[in-house]
Amino acid sequence: MTRIQELASIISTNTDRIDAHLTSRGLPTPSFDADAPESLDLPSDLQAARVLVIEASTELKELLQGPKELLMSNSSSQFVSLRAIYHYKMAETFPVGSEATFVQISEACGLNEPDVRRILRHAMAHRIFREVRKGVVVHTAASRLLAESRQLKSWTGVNVEEMWPAAVQTVPAMIKWPNSQEATHTGFSIANDTQDSIFVTLGKDPKRAARFGEGMSAFNTSGGYELDHLVNHKIWSTLGYGLVVDLGGSHGDAMIALAMKYPSLKFVVQDLPRTIESRPTTPPNVADRVEFLAHDFFEEQPIKHADLYFFRWIFHDWSDEYCVRILRNLIPALKHKSRMIINDACLPEPNTLSNGAERQIRSMDLAMLQIQNSRERELQDWETLFVKADPRFKFLGVTQPKGSKLAIIEAIWEPVV
Protein backbone atom coordinates (compact mmCIF):
# COMPACT_ATOMS: atom_id res chain seq x y z
CA MET A 1 0.00 0.00 0.00
CA THR A 2 1.33 3.47 -0.77
CA ARG A 3 1.28 6.17 1.90
CA ILE A 4 -1.61 7.99 0.28
CA GLN A 5 -3.66 4.79 0.16
CA GLU A 6 -2.78 4.07 3.79
CA LEU A 7 -3.91 7.58 4.79
CA ALA A 8 -7.15 7.24 2.82
CA SER A 9 -7.81 3.97 4.63
CA ILE A 10 -7.20 5.54 8.10
CA ILE A 11 -9.60 8.34 7.16
CA SER A 12 -12.24 5.95 5.90
CA THR A 13 -12.10 3.47 8.82
CA ASN A 14 -12.15 6.10 11.55
CA THR A 15 -14.74 8.30 9.88
CA ASP A 16 -17.01 5.24 9.70
CA ARG A 17 -16.56 4.63 13.45
CA ILE A 18 -17.47 8.23 14.29
CA ASP A 19 -20.39 8.23 11.89
CA ALA A 20 -21.77 4.95 13.30
CA HIS A 21 -21.63 6.38 16.82
CA LEU A 22 -23.44 9.59 15.85
CA THR A 23 -26.03 7.83 13.68
CA SER A 24 -26.83 5.13 16.24
CA ARG A 25 -27.54 7.78 18.88
CA GLY A 26 -29.45 10.12 16.59
CA LEU A 27 -26.78 12.80 17.08
CA PRO A 28 -26.26 15.43 14.39
CA THR A 29 -23.62 14.76 11.75
CA PRO A 30 -20.88 17.45 11.61
CA SER A 31 -21.87 20.48 9.55
CA PHE A 32 -21.00 24.13 9.05
CA ASP A 33 -24.63 25.19 9.61
CA ALA A 34 -25.37 27.78 12.26
CA ASP A 35 -27.16 25.26 14.47
CA ALA A 36 -24.24 22.79 14.53
CA PRO A 37 -22.84 22.01 18.00
CA GLU A 38 -19.78 24.00 19.09
CA SER A 39 -17.67 20.84 19.18
CA LEU A 40 -18.11 17.10 18.62
CA ASP A 41 -19.01 15.40 21.89
CA LEU A 42 -17.41 11.96 21.54
CA PRO A 43 -16.20 9.31 24.01
CA SER A 44 -12.43 9.20 24.44
CA ASP A 45 -11.74 6.32 22.00
CA LEU A 46 -13.66 8.19 19.30
CA GLN A 47 -11.92 11.45 20.17
CA ALA A 48 -8.73 9.55 19.35
CA ALA A 49 -10.33 8.41 16.06
CA ARG A 50 -11.25 12.03 15.31
CA VAL A 51 -7.63 13.11 15.82
CA LEU A 52 -6.43 10.28 13.54
CA VAL A 53 -8.77 11.47 10.78
CA ILE A 54 -7.64 15.09 11.16
CA GLU A 55 -3.95 14.11 11.13
CA ALA A 56 -4.34 11.75 8.18
CA SER A 57 -6.46 14.12 6.12
CA THR A 58 -4.00 16.97 6.67
CA GLU A 59 -1.09 14.77 5.60
CA LEU A 60 -3.01 13.44 2.61
CA LYS A 61 -3.96 16.94 1.50
CA GLU A 62 -0.38 18.17 1.84
CA LEU A 63 1.05 15.17 -0.01
CA LEU A 64 -1.37 15.69 -2.84
CA GLN A 65 -0.61 19.41 -2.95
CA GLY A 66 3.08 18.71 -3.49
CA PRO A 67 5.87 20.86 -2.06
CA LYS A 68 5.47 23.83 -4.38
CA GLU A 69 1.75 24.27 -3.73
CA LEU A 70 2.28 23.52 -0.04
CA LEU A 71 4.84 26.29 0.33
CA MET A 72 2.77 28.73 -1.69
CA SER A 73 -0.46 27.99 0.17
CA ASN A 74 0.56 30.14 3.16
CA SER A 75 -1.40 33.33 2.76
CA SER A 76 -0.16 36.59 4.30
CA SER A 77 -3.70 37.94 4.33
CA GLN A 78 -5.27 35.14 6.35
CA PHE A 79 -6.11 37.30 9.36
CA VAL A 80 -7.28 40.41 7.49
CA SER A 81 -10.88 39.29 7.16
CA LEU A 82 -11.09 37.94 10.70
CA ARG A 83 -9.65 41.13 12.15
CA ALA A 84 -12.06 43.26 10.12
CA ILE A 85 -15.02 41.09 11.17
CA TYR A 86 -13.91 41.41 14.79
CA HIS A 87 -13.22 45.15 14.65
CA TYR A 88 -16.44 46.09 12.86
CA LYS A 89 -18.45 43.56 14.90
CA MET A 90 -19.90 42.22 11.64
CA ALA A 91 -21.10 38.97 13.20
CA GLU A 92 -23.32 40.94 15.56
CA THR A 93 -24.98 43.03 12.84
CA PHE A 94 -27.78 40.50 12.25
CA PRO A 95 -29.28 37.72 14.36
CA VAL A 96 -28.36 34.07 13.96
CA GLY A 97 -31.09 32.36 11.93
CA SER A 98 -31.93 35.45 9.83
CA GLU A 99 -30.51 36.85 6.59
CA ALA A 100 -28.78 40.14 5.83
CA THR A 101 -27.56 41.74 2.60
CA PHE A 102 -24.05 43.12 2.26
CA VAL A 103 -25.66 46.57 2.17
CA GLN A 104 -27.48 46.01 5.46
CA ILE A 105 -24.31 44.70 7.12
CA SER A 106 -22.41 47.69 5.78
CA GLU A 107 -24.99 50.13 7.19
CA ALA A 108 -24.98 48.37 10.56
CA CYS A 109 -21.21 48.17 10.98
CA GLY A 110 -20.08 51.42 9.31
CA LEU A 111 -17.69 49.92 6.73
CA ASN A 112 -18.35 50.61 3.04
CA GLU A 113 -20.28 47.91 1.18
CA PRO A 114 -17.58 46.85 -1.32
CA ASP A 115 -15.13 46.18 1.52
CA VAL A 116 -17.77 44.37 3.59
CA ARG A 117 -18.44 42.15 0.58
CA ARG A 118 -14.79 41.26 -0.09
CA ILE A 119 -14.02 40.76 3.60
CA LEU A 120 -17.02 38.49 4.11
CA ARG A 121 -16.42 36.54 0.91
CA HIS A 122 -12.86 35.84 2.05
CA ALA A 123 -14.16 34.69 5.43
CA MET A 124 -16.85 32.56 3.71
CA ALA A 125 -14.10 30.68 1.90
CA HIS A 126 -12.99 29.70 5.43
CA ARG A 127 -16.50 28.65 6.55
CA ILE A 128 -17.27 31.87 8.42
CA PHE A 129 -20.65 33.11 7.09
CA ARG A 130 -22.33 31.82 3.93
CA GLU A 131 -23.83 33.58 0.90
CA VAL A 132 -27.12 31.73 0.42
CA ARG A 133 -28.18 33.78 -2.58
CA LYS A 134 -26.19 36.40 -4.40
CA GLY A 135 -25.62 39.28 -1.96
CA VAL A 136 -27.50 37.59 0.92
CA VAL A 137 -25.57 36.39 3.95
CA VAL A 138 -26.44 33.94 6.74
CA HIS A 139 -24.49 32.75 9.75
CA THR A 140 -22.54 29.51 9.86
CA ALA A 141 -21.55 27.66 13.03
CA ALA A 142 -18.28 29.63 13.20
CA SER A 143 -19.81 33.08 12.64
CA ARG A 144 -22.49 32.20 15.23
CA LEU A 145 -19.71 31.79 17.80
CA LEU A 146 -18.33 35.18 16.82
CA ALA A 147 -21.82 36.63 17.26
CA GLU A 148 -22.82 34.90 20.48
CA SER A 149 -19.88 33.53 22.46
CA ARG A 150 -18.24 36.17 24.60
CA GLN A 151 -15.21 33.94 25.23
CA LEU A 152 -14.70 33.08 21.57
CA LYS A 153 -15.07 36.74 20.62
CA SER A 154 -12.41 37.66 23.17
CA TRP A 155 -10.13 34.83 22.08
CA THR A 156 -10.41 36.04 18.49
CA GLY A 157 -9.77 39.63 19.57
CA VAL A 158 -6.61 38.63 21.43
CA ASN A 159 -5.47 36.59 18.45
CA VAL A 160 -5.98 39.24 15.77
CA GLU A 161 -5.30 42.43 17.76
CA GLU A 162 -2.59 41.36 20.22
CA MET A 163 -0.87 38.24 18.85
CA TRP A 164 -0.96 38.84 15.12
CA PRO A 165 0.54 42.38 15.05
CA ALA A 166 3.23 41.08 17.44
CA ALA A 167 3.91 38.10 15.14
CA VAL A 168 4.45 40.39 12.16
CA GLN A 169 7.09 42.38 14.07
CA THR A 170 8.90 39.42 15.66
CA VAL A 171 11.77 39.11 13.19
CA PRO A 172 12.31 42.91 13.15
CA ALA A 173 12.51 42.68 16.97
CA MET A 174 15.10 39.88 16.73
CA ILE A 175 17.14 42.05 14.40
CA LYS A 176 16.77 45.16 16.56
CA TRP A 177 17.61 43.44 19.89
CA PRO A 178 19.74 40.37 19.04
CA ASN A 179 19.65 37.57 21.66
CA SER A 180 17.53 39.61 24.05
CA GLN A 181 15.70 37.80 26.84
CA GLU A 182 13.74 40.91 27.79
CA ALA A 183 9.96 40.97 27.63
CA THR A 184 10.25 44.58 26.45
CA HIS A 185 12.28 43.70 23.31
CA THR A 186 9.62 41.87 21.34
CA GLY A 187 7.41 41.98 18.30
CA PHE A 188 4.70 43.14 20.71
CA SER A 189 6.92 46.07 21.77
CA ILE A 190 7.39 47.23 18.18
CA ALA A 191 3.77 46.65 17.19
CA ASN A 192 2.55 48.67 20.16
CA ASP A 193 5.38 51.21 20.09
CA THR A 194 5.86 50.65 23.81
CA GLN A 195 8.65 50.06 26.27
CA ASP A 196 6.29 48.09 28.51
CA SER A 197 5.80 44.33 28.39
CA ILE A 198 2.50 42.93 27.15
CA PHE A 199 1.22 42.37 30.70
CA VAL A 200 2.09 45.90 31.86
CA THR A 201 0.46 47.25 28.69
CA LEU A 202 -2.72 45.23 29.27
CA GLY A 203 -2.65 46.24 32.93
CA LYS A 204 -3.02 49.87 31.91
CA ASP A 205 -6.15 49.18 29.88
CA PRO A 206 -9.09 47.50 31.65
CA LYS A 207 -10.77 46.49 28.37
CA ARG A 208 -7.67 44.78 26.97
CA ALA A 209 -6.98 43.10 30.33
CA ALA A 210 -10.55 41.79 30.53
CA ARG A 211 -10.42 40.53 26.95
CA PHE A 212 -7.14 38.72 27.58
CA GLY A 213 -8.62 37.07 30.70
CA GLU A 214 -11.68 35.93 28.75
CA GLY A 215 -9.46 34.67 25.93
CA MET A 216 -7.52 32.56 28.45
CA SER A 217 -10.83 31.17 29.71
CA ALA A 218 -11.67 30.08 26.15
CA PHE A 219 -8.34 28.22 26.01
CA ASN A 220 -9.22 26.38 29.21
CA THR A 221 -12.16 24.66 27.53
CA SER A 222 -10.50 23.53 24.31
CA GLY A 223 -8.49 20.72 22.69
CA GLY A 224 -6.04 19.30 25.23
CA TYR A 225 -6.12 22.33 27.52
CA GLU A 226 -9.31 21.38 29.38
CA LEU A 227 -9.10 21.76 33.15
CA ASP A 228 -10.22 18.14 33.71
CA HIS A 229 -6.64 17.00 33.14
CA LEU A 230 -5.53 19.16 36.05
CA VAL A 231 -8.50 18.56 38.32
CA ASN A 232 -8.19 14.78 38.01
CA HIS A 233 -4.52 14.76 39.04
CA LYS A 234 -3.83 12.77 42.19
CA ILE A 235 -2.11 15.55 44.11
CA TRP A 236 -5.25 17.48 45.12
CA SER A 237 -6.79 14.74 47.22
CA THR A 238 -3.53 14.47 49.21
CA LEU A 239 -3.77 18.06 50.46
CA GLY A 240 -6.54 17.53 53.04
CA TYR A 241 -7.70 20.94 54.30
CA GLY A 242 -4.86 22.67 52.50
CA LEU A 243 -4.43 26.12 51.04
CA VAL A 244 -3.55 26.55 47.35
CA VAL A 245 -2.26 29.83 45.89
CA ASP A 246 -2.57 30.31 42.10
CA LEU A 247 -0.07 32.90 40.84
CA GLY A 248 -1.11 34.68 37.63
CA GLY A 249 -4.41 32.82 37.94
CA SER A 250 -6.31 35.24 35.67
CA HIS A 251 -10.06 34.92 36.25
CA GLY A 252 -9.64 31.89 38.50
CA ASP A 253 -10.97 29.18 36.16
CA ALA A 254 -8.51 26.53 37.40
CA MET A 255 -9.07 27.19 41.09
CA ILE A 256 -12.85 27.37 40.66
CA ALA A 257 -12.80 23.99 38.88
CA LEU A 258 -10.70 22.53 41.71
CA ALA A 259 -12.93 24.07 44.38
CA MET A 260 -15.94 22.37 42.80
CA LYS A 261 -14.32 18.95 43.17
CA TYR A 262 -12.36 19.31 46.44
CA PRO A 263 -14.62 20.85 49.10
CA SER A 264 -11.98 20.80 51.85
CA LEU A 265 -9.44 22.91 49.94
CA LYS A 266 -9.16 26.71 50.03
CA PHE A 267 -7.78 28.82 47.22
CA VAL A 268 -6.29 32.24 46.60
CA VAL A 269 -6.12 33.46 43.00
CA GLN A 270 -3.54 36.16 42.39
CA ASP A 271 -3.05 38.32 39.31
CA LEU A 272 -2.40 41.92 38.31
CA PRO A 273 -5.07 44.39 39.53
CA ARG A 274 -6.84 44.99 36.18
CA THR A 275 -7.20 41.25 35.59
CA ILE A 276 -8.52 40.61 39.09
CA GLU A 277 -10.97 43.52 38.77
CA SER A 278 -12.33 42.28 35.42
CA ARG A 279 -13.20 38.74 36.58
CA PRO A 280 -16.78 37.50 36.31
CA THR A 281 -18.77 36.64 39.44
CA THR A 282 -17.45 33.54 41.21
CA PRO A 283 -20.03 30.69 41.36
CA PRO A 284 -21.80 31.08 44.74
CA ASN A 285 -21.22 27.47 45.84
CA VAL A 286 -17.43 28.00 45.95
CA ALA A 287 -17.21 31.76 46.54
CA ASP A 288 -16.36 31.35 50.24
CA ARG A 289 -13.34 29.17 49.38
CA VAL A 290 -11.92 31.04 46.36
CA GLU A 291 -10.44 34.39 47.25
CA PHE A 292 -9.00 36.86 44.72
CA LEU A 293 -6.02 39.04 45.52
CA ALA A 294 -4.07 41.51 43.37
CA HIS A 295 -0.42 40.49 43.60
CA ASP A 296 2.58 41.00 41.33
CA PHE A 297 4.66 37.81 41.30
CA PHE A 298 7.81 39.91 40.94
CA GLU A 299 7.18 41.01 44.53
CA GLU A 300 7.51 38.85 47.65
CA GLN A 301 4.66 36.37 48.11
CA PRO A 302 2.26 37.71 50.78
CA ILE A 303 0.38 34.45 51.49
CA LYS A 304 2.61 32.55 53.88
CA HIS A 305 2.82 28.80 54.40
CA ALA A 306 0.37 27.67 51.73
CA ASP A 307 0.46 23.95 51.04
CA LEU A 308 0.79 24.42 47.32
CA TYR A 309 1.77 27.29 45.02
CA PHE A 310 0.41 26.82 41.52
CA PHE A 311 1.39 28.31 38.14
CA ARG A 312 -0.55 27.55 34.99
CA TRP A 313 0.82 29.01 31.77
CA ILE A 314 3.06 31.41 33.68
CA PHE A 315 6.64 30.24 33.23
CA HIS A 316 6.31 29.91 29.48
CA ASP A 317 5.67 33.67 29.50
CA TRP A 318 9.10 34.46 30.93
CA SER A 319 12.76 33.87 30.09
CA ASP A 320 14.83 31.95 32.65
CA GLU A 321 16.11 35.00 34.50
CA TYR A 322 12.55 36.13 35.25
CA CYS A 323 11.31 32.61 36.12
CA VAL A 324 14.09 32.38 38.68
CA ARG A 325 12.95 35.69 40.18
CA ILE A 326 9.35 34.43 40.36
CA LEU A 327 10.49 31.31 42.22
CA ARG A 328 12.78 33.22 44.58
CA ASN A 329 9.93 35.58 45.51
CA LEU A 330 8.14 32.56 46.91
CA ILE A 331 10.93 31.52 49.25
CA PRO A 332 10.10 33.76 52.26
CA ALA A 333 6.54 32.37 52.22
CA LEU A 334 7.41 28.68 51.95
CA LYS A 335 7.10 26.17 54.75
CA HIS A 336 8.87 22.82 54.91
CA LYS A 337 7.35 20.62 52.18
CA SER A 338 5.31 23.35 50.49
CA ARG A 339 4.63 22.07 46.98
CA MET A 340 5.03 23.87 43.69
CA ILE A 341 3.04 22.77 40.66
CA ILE A 342 3.67 24.23 37.25
CA ASN A 343 1.04 23.42 34.66
CA ASP A 344 2.84 24.18 31.41
CA ALA A 345 4.02 22.32 28.33
CA CYS A 346 7.06 20.06 28.55
CA LEU A 347 8.55 19.90 25.06
CA PRO A 348 9.12 16.34 23.88
CA GLU A 349 12.00 15.21 21.67
CA PRO A 350 11.50 16.36 18.05
CA ASN A 351 9.39 14.02 15.88
CA THR A 352 7.88 12.14 18.81
CA LEU A 353 4.50 13.88 18.59
CA SER A 354 1.86 13.67 15.93
CA ASN A 355 2.30 16.38 13.33
CA GLY A 356 -0.81 18.24 14.53
CA ALA A 357 0.43 18.30 18.13
CA GLU A 358 3.93 19.27 16.95
CA ARG A 359 2.50 22.22 14.99
CA GLN A 360 0.52 23.38 17.97
CA ILE A 361 3.34 23.23 20.50
CA ARG A 362 5.86 24.81 18.14
CA SER A 363 3.34 27.61 17.38
CA MET A 364 2.90 28.20 21.10
CA ASP A 365 6.67 28.39 21.47
CA LEU A 366 6.87 31.09 18.78
CA ALA A 367 3.86 32.91 20.25
CA MET A 368 5.84 33.19 23.49
CA LEU A 369 8.78 34.60 21.52
CA GLN A 370 6.61 37.19 19.81
CA ILE A 371 4.99 38.59 22.95
CA GLN A 372 7.51 38.00 25.74
CA ASN A 373 10.88 36.77 24.41
CA SER A 374 10.12 33.61 26.36
CA ARG A 375 9.79 29.97 25.38
CA GLU A 376 8.39 26.53 25.97
CA ARG A 377 10.76 24.25 27.91
CA GLU A 378 12.06 20.67 27.84
CA LEU A 379 12.34 18.36 30.85
CA GLN A 380 15.96 19.32 31.52
CA ASP A 381 15.10 23.05 31.31
CA TRP A 382 12.49 22.64 34.05
CA GLU A 383 14.90 20.88 36.35
CA THR A 384 17.59 23.49 35.73
CA LEU A 385 15.20 26.31 36.52
CA PHE A 386 14.61 25.05 40.05
CA VAL A 387 18.32 24.39 40.58
CA LYS A 388 19.13 27.93 39.44
CA ALA A 389 16.45 29.42 41.69
CA ASP A 390 17.62 27.67 44.86
CA PRO A 391 19.01 24.20 45.63
CA ARG A 392 16.43 23.86 48.41
CA PHE A 393 13.75 23.38 45.75
CA LYS A 394 13.67 19.63 45.15
CA PHE A 395 12.54 18.85 41.62
CA LEU A 396 10.13 15.90 41.69
CA GLY A 397 9.64 15.41 37.96
CA VAL A 398 7.11 15.84 35.19
CA THR A 399 3.94 13.90 34.45
CA GLN A 400 1.94 14.21 31.27
CA PRO A 401 -1.77 13.50 31.84
CA LYS A 402 -3.22 11.47 28.95
CA GLY A 403 -4.79 13.72 26.34
CA SER A 404 -3.42 16.88 27.94
CA LYS A 405 -1.15 19.30 26.08
CA LEU A 406 0.09 20.62 29.41
CA ALA A 407 2.31 18.71 31.80
CA ILE A 408 2.34 18.73 35.59
CA ILE A 409 5.79 19.82 36.75
CA GLU A 410 6.35 19.28 40.46
CA ALA A 411 8.80 20.49 43.06
CA ILE A 412 8.84 20.60 46.84
CA TRP A 413 10.54 22.96 49.29
CA GLU A 414 12.96 20.89 51.36
CA PRO A 415 15.51 22.97 53.22
CA VAL A 416 17.93 20.98 55.33
CA VAL A 417 16.63 21.07 58.93
Ligand SMILES: C[S@@+](CC[C@H](N)C(=O)[O-])C[C@H]1O[C@@H](n2cnc3c(N)ncnc32)[C@H](O)[C@@H]1O
Ligand atom coordinates in the same frame (compact mmCIF):
# COMPACT_ATOMS: atom_id res chain seq x y z
C1 LIG B 1 -0.94 33.16 29.94
S1 LIG B 1 -1.90 33.86 31.20
C2 LIG B 1 -2.32 32.47 32.20
C3 LIG B 1 -3.54 32.70 33.02
C4 LIG B 1 -4.02 31.54 33.88
N1 LIG B 1 -3.00 31.02 34.75
C5 LIG B 1 -4.60 30.43 33.01
O1 LIG B 1 -4.00 29.35 32.93
O2 LIG B 1 -5.64 30.64 32.37
C6 LIG B 1 -0.68 34.69 32.16
C7 LIG B 1 -1.25 35.44 33.34
O3 LIG B 1 -0.16 36.01 34.10
C8 LIG B 1 -0.59 37.26 34.59
N2 LIG B 1 0.58 38.07 34.94
C9 LIG B 1 1.49 38.61 34.10
N3 LIG B 1 2.42 39.28 34.80
C10 LIG B 1 2.10 39.14 36.10
C11 LIG B 1 2.68 39.60 37.31
N4 LIG B 1 3.80 40.32 37.28
N5 LIG B 1 2.10 39.25 38.48
C12 LIG B 1 0.97 38.51 38.49
N6 LIG B 1 0.35 38.05 37.37
C13 LIG B 1 0.92 38.36 36.20
C14 LIG B 1 -1.39 37.81 33.43
O4 LIG B 1 -2.22 38.88 33.81
C15 LIG B 1 -2.15 36.58 32.95
O5 LIG B 1 -3.37 36.45 33.61
